[in-house]
Amino acid sequence: MTFSYFPGCTLKTKAKELDRYARISAEALGFTLEEIPDWQCCGGVYPMAKNEIASKLSSVRALASAKQKGQALVTLCSACHNVIKQVNNDMKTDSNIVLKANNYLKLDEPYQGETEVLHYLEVLRDKIGFDNLKAAVKNPFTGKKIAAYYGCLLLRPGKVMQMDNPENPKILEDFIRAIGAEPVLYSQRNECCGGYMTLEDKPTAQNRSKAVMDNAEEYGAEMVITACPLCMYNLTKNSGSNIPVVYFTEILAQALGLE
Amino acid sequence: MRRIGVFVCHCGTNIASTVDVKAVAETLGKEPAVVFSTDYPYMCSEAGQNIIKEAIKEYKLEGVVVCSCSPRMHEATFRKTVQAAGLNPYLLEVANIREQCSWIHKDKAEATAKAIVLGRAAIAKVQLNAPLIAGESPVVKRALVIGGGIAGIQTALDIADAGYEVDIVEKQPTIGGKMTQIDKTFPTLDCSSCILTPKMVDCAQNEKITIYSYSEVEAVTGFVGNFSVKIRRKARYVDETKCTGCGVCTEKCPVKNVPNEYNLGMNNRHAAYIPFAQAIPNVAVIDAAHCNKFKTGKCGLCEKLCSAGAINYNQQDTIVEEKYGAIVVATGYNPISVDKYDEFAYSQSKDVVTSLEFERILKADGPTEGHLQRMSDGKQPKTIVFVQCVGSRDTSGCGKEYCSKICCMYTAKHAMYCREKYPDTDVYVFYIDVRTPGKNYDEFYRRAVEQYGVHYIKGMVGKVSPKADGTLHVQASDLISNEQLHISADMVVLAAAIEPDKSARPLATMLTASMDTNDFFTEAHAKLRPVESPTAGVFLSGVCQGPKDIPETVAQAGAAASKVIGLLAKDKLSCNPCVAHSNETMCNGCSTCANVCPYGAITYEDKDFSRRKDGSMIRRVATVNEAVCQGCGACTVACPSGAMDLKGFSTGQIMAEVDAICK
Numbered sequence: 001m002t003f004s005y006f007p008g009c010t011l012k013t014k015a016k017e018l019d020r021y022a023r024i025s026a027e028a029l030g031f032t033l034e035e036i037p038d039w040q041c042c043g044g045v046y047p048m049a050k051n052e053i054a055s056k057l058s059s060v061r062a063l064a065s066a067k068q069k070g071q072a073l074v075t076l077c078s079a080c081h082n083v084i085k086q087v088n089n090d091m092k093t094d095s096n097i098v099l100k101a102n103n104y105l106k107l108d109e110p111y112q113g114e115t116e117v118l119h120y121l122e123v124l125r126d127k128i129g130f131d132n133l134k135a136a137v138k139n140p141f142t143g144k145k146i147a148a149y150y151g152c153l154l155l156r157p158g159k160v161m162q163m164d165n166p167e168n169p170k171i172l173e174d175f176i177r178a179i180g181a182e183p184v185l186y187s188q189r190n191e192c193c194g195g196y197m198t199l200e201d202k203p204t205a206q207n208r209s210k211a212v213m214d215n216a217e218e219y220g221a222e223m224v225i226t227a228c229p230l231c232m233y234n235l236t237k238n239s240g241s242n243i244p245v246v247y248f249t250e251i252l253a254q255a256l257g258l259e
Numbered sequence: 260m261r262r263i264g265v266f267v268c269h270c271g272t273n274i275a276s277t278v279d280v281k282a283v284a285e286t287l288g289k290e291p292a293v294v295f296s297t298d299y300p301y302m303c304s305e306a307g308q309n310i311i312k313e314a315i316k317e318y319k320l321e322g323v324v325v326c327s328c329s330p331r332m333h334e335a336t337f338r339k340t341v342q343a344a345g346l347n348p349y350l351l352e353v354a355n356i357r358e359q360c361s362w363i364h365k366d367k368a369e370a371t372a373k374a375i376v377l378g379r380a381a382i383a384k385v386q387l388n389a390p391l392i393a394g395e396s397p398v399v400k401r402a403l404v405i406g407g408g409i410a411g412i413q414t415a416l417d418i419a420d421a422g423y424e425v426d427i428v429e430k431q432p433t434i435g436g437k438m439t440q441i442d443k444t445f446p447t448l449d450c451s452s453c454i455l456t457p458k459m460v461d462c463a464q465n466e467k468i469t470i471y472s473y474s475e476v477e478a479v480t481g482f483v484g485n486f487s488v489k490i491r492r493k494a495r496y497v498d499e500t501k502c503t504g505c506g507v508c509t510e511k512c513p514v515k516n517v518p519n520e521y522n523l524g525m526n527n528r529h530a531a532y533i534p535f536a537q538a539i540p541n542v543a544v545i546d547a548a549h550c551n552k553f554k555t556g557k558c559g560l561c562e563k564l565c566s567a568g569a570i571n572y573n574q575q576d577t578i579v580e581e582k583y584g585a586i587v588v589a590t591g592y593n594p595i596s597v598d599k600y601d602e603f604a605y606s607q608s609k610d611v612v613t614s615l616e617f618e619r620i621l622k623a624d625g626p627t628e629g630h631l632q633r634m635s636d637g638k639q640p641k642t643i644v645f646v647q648c649v650g651s652r653d654t655s656g657c658g659k660e661y662c663s664k665i666c667c668m669y670t671a672k673h674a675m676y677c678r679e680k681y682p683d684t685d686v687y688v689f690y691i692d693v694r695t696p697g698k699n700y701d702e703f704y705r706r707a708v709e710q711y712g713v714h715y716i717k718g719m720v721g722k723v724s725p726k727a728d729g730t731l732h733v734q735a736s737d738l739i740s741n742e743q744l745h746i747s748a749d750m751v752v753l754a755a756a757i758e759p760d761k762s763a764r765p766l767a768t769m770l771t772a773s774m775d776t777n778d779f780f781t782e783a784h785a786k787l788r789p790v791e792s793p794t795a796g797v798f799l800s801g802v803c804q805g806p807k808d809i810p811e812t813v814a815q816a817g818a819a820a821s822k823v824i825g826l827l828a829k830d831k832l833s834c835n836p837c838v839a840h841s842n843e844t845m846c847n848g849c850s851t852c853a854n855v856c857p858y859g860a861i862t863y864e865d866k867d868f869s870r871r872k873d874g875s876m877i878r879r880v881a882t883v884n885e886a887v888c889q890g891c892g893a894c895t896v897a898c899p900s901g902a903m904d905l906k907g908f909s910t911g912q913i914m915a916e917v918d919a920i921c922k
Contacts, residue, residue: 187723187724
């Protein structure tokens with residue numbers, strides 16, 4: 001099983017572990033991530049303005065590249081996944097954006113949203129299967145109480161992302177069970193970490209990430225996992241909590257006996 | 260060629276502002292068969308109808324075309340008109356130049372051209388119309404009410420009061436419905452049980468009413484005046500005729516951990532149970548899914564203890580077959596599941612409850628015996644947050660787009676109750692809009708705000724976070740002061756949207772009654788026929804037709820009853836003569852038509868087509884039972900040899916219309 005893979009800027013700089021563990025775990029589980037050649041920034045934030053087109057083009061280029069190879073496109077960073085999936089939805093449903101994007105890009109063949117966009121977690125759930133993952137685990141985290149932190153971008157908007165119920169998700173909890181640990185359910189798991197607010201209004205970001213970590217701690221979490229580099233930053237730098245926060249790919253690699 | 264008259268209606272400006280009616284009348288007047296053509300502002304008015312009658316006499320018309328609104332609206336009116344002038348009513352055709360022309364077009368020239376084409380098609384068809392005579396069918400003087408909540412109860416009582424037999428089919432072990440679970444009723448705050456249970460007793464004692472509790476409608480055939488219904492009486496493993504409702508079996512049954520439906524699962528019941536003290540019929544039920552005797556074969560305690568000898572583990576479901584003249588649907592509603600709204604943490608905390616659960620907490624026969632308590636620890640809540648519109652007026656796709664209509668009033672009732680009984684309680688209500696139209700309703704809500712000091716806040720709760728110490732951290736927006744609120748609450752109450760009962764959709768299919776996209780039954784006319792289904796003989800009572808509160812439900816239930824009484828008072832109904840018939844010389848007896856007929860109107864018989872010299876020739880041919888046929892036309896399309904045809908809509912007539920349009 002080979003997928004086109006879009007790592008994104010942060011996975012080449014601050015979040016190298018998220019990327020590295022994902023690749024070695026993929027090989028161990030029998031699928032390959034083929035990095036798209038010459039990929040560019042996903043756009044960073046999905047533009048809400050209807051007439052904003054330029055910042056969507058790099059996502060379309062990545063999507064078209066996967067289409068050329070006839071592969072699904074796998075992402076890992078929550079923000080990249082959110083932008084690429086939403087842009088792909090535009091390319092499926094908004095004829096005006098389709099026309100403009102194709103006019104700009106002048107691709108050999110016009111792109112109209114044909115590529116399937118998958119988050120790495122969806123590959124684990126839908127292509128590998130959590131049961132098979134469980135069978136592949138060599139070092140199960142038996143008894144470990146792990147809290148899943150979704151943040152906002154991974155699941156929302158629910159109609160477009162189609163990953164899980166945004167208000168009552170379970171994909172990460174099922175992942176935690178698959179690696180032998182015990183998921184901690186706490187209500188802040190799908191709330192905002194503070195996001196980019198940390199740049200202009202630090203106290204707000206601190207409040208938000210503290211609320212998340214405190215709530216996880218209250219319910220007995222020994223570890224918090226996330227898929228998002230920005231969440232990782234806020235939860236470790238802004239929350240004041242001492243509970244370890246790790247990328248889900250890191251404990252995946254550990255569970256598979258790769259570290 | 261028949262002598263045709265054409266009458267073009269302006270419908271005020273409804274048609275005339277988009278269609279040049281004079282031009283239509285003039286152009287159609289030049290059609291070969293048309294001997295008279297005119298236009299008039301309101302053809303359906305008495306003066307308009309008189310124009311038609313006089314023209315029929317003066318010009319010896321043999322066919323009439325009225326270009327006006329949809330035939331659904333006024334075909335019956337104009338049929339009566341032509342009949343009054345001595346013409347067969349089926350020699351009338353209506354060309355719909357309003358709904359299918361003026362209302363949907365803007366360009367006058369185009370609309371006028373289309374109206375002329377539609378008129379030509381009607382003229383071509385009426386040339387081929389055969390004079391039809393409606394037959395008669397008898398009316399079975401008995402009504403069926405499906406659903407035994409307040410809607411069904413009121414309808415049944417009113418029909419019985421007029422002297423007709425009524426059967427109530429209720430799927431639960433007792434009649435009474437949602438109203439049995441409610442504590443007090445707005446806006447007068449009378450006790451729900453006190454006003455409902457006498458009506459339940461009336462139903463049980465009325466000799467005209469038969470209650471089939473713990474029963475469901477399984478199949479419906481027939482038509483208005485003569486429905487045939489199969490009712491499945493589920494085995495309750497207790498002989499209804501012997502059980503005295505003494506309650507010994509329900510007390511001694513050793514299985515005590517079955518979630519109690521009456522309290523919405525907030526406490527448990529036994530496997531042998533009577534739903535509540537005032538149940539009608541007051542007869543126990545054994546829940547086979549949980550009973551030890553059924554699961555392991557060991558127990559049988561209730562059988563030993565029952566002094567009436569009513570317990571019967573071998574009881575089977577039985578089917579009752581009964582004939583009815585009219586059917587009333589009163590299937591009611593349920594609150595939606597709030598699973599999709601987990602931002603309110605319903606699945607995470609026992610102290611986040613729905614409004615109906617809160618109602619059970621307040622009611623004396625509920626899980627807390629009427630004491631306001633948290634379900635988690637039994638403590639009295641000091642701060643309560645009510646969230647309105649949970650799933651109502653929701654365009655996100657998770658909930659319902661409609662307003663559930665009852666929530667604003669019951670939330671005001673709950674909020675006031677808390678402040679009245681427990682004045683040290685802090686009560687918040689979050690709302691999108693407060694909608695309290697109705698007699699004494701707005702006054703009721705104002706009382707909550709002004710006299711009882713309930714904090715009404717325009718805005719929505721975004722998140723409820725249960726804390727490890729049991730408090731509920733509520734984060735909300737106050738849209739008027741434009742700020743974020745953080746409230747530490749002890750209890751959160753969700754006003755869940757209401758939706759039609761799940762049994763409604765399959766029932767609608769059985770009745771061939773139409774529904775809207777939300778599974779509410781559609782009325783025959785939204786304003787003028789609000790309690791009748793478009794399917795003749797099927798009537799609507801209560802929330803199955805749309806959200807409504809108790810006073811409205813009772814009013815509609817009475818209205819439905821009066822329509823049923825009007826129908827049952829007739830001895831005979833005239834049938835629709837536009838039914839299928841088979842041309843025996845073309846029929847090859849293949850059974851295709853019988854297989855597609857949804858009404859079972861087609862049978863086969865062996866007929867002798869022998870001519871004297873040829874010897875014997877007996878062939879199997881289709882025959883249509885005209886009293887059963889509803890004229891849907893399915894058989895005419897299915898018939899491979901073209902033997903089936905529909906009177907009033909024959910293949911020849913339809914093709915003549917198509918030819919006229921394509922000319």
